[in-house]
Amino acid sequence: MKSLQDVLYNWLTIKVVSDARPDDTAAKDTTELFEEKLIGEHQLSNIEFTKDDTMYYVTYLQEGEPKKTRFPRELIEVMLDQINQEPEKYQNYPLED
Template sequence: MRSLQDALYNWLTIKIVSDERPDDTAAAETKNFFQQILKEDHGIEEIEVKKDGVMYILHYRKDEEWKKTVFPCELIEVMINQINEEPEKFPNYPE
């Protein structure tokens, strides 16, 4: 994945799903996949996530320097909202 912004977006989106569905192994595996991309391809060492009501604020450490990016909650929560609205379309596949 070329763009750090895209990798952060994908990781955060699936992290929200994984956090809400802790038994969903597919979500956990996908989150881990994006964490690996962030670490190996982009050198991200740590990520802290905060939510202020309208935005997710990510502070991340890259090359020993803390940086920040934000995403609108509405954008990040599209996937989990869709899953919650139509759960029959998104079965949980625990191991």
């Protein structure tokens, strides 16, 4: 089992990608996987995030108790930046019927 901090970091990183690329099915599926871990393994609910010029802030309830953590933007946006710099390497493939 990964630490809560690791799962939150991974979830937020792929969530930012998924939000920026709504047709990216792999990003959407991966976001859902990490959400399941946050809810099932770490008992989180009401997971939300905001950002400012330097940080992302994640707020959530863990077993009913409000909590907050933060991550530097450059760490969270590194995957999206890489995708935007080389989009040909990150094509979305439609689901097969």
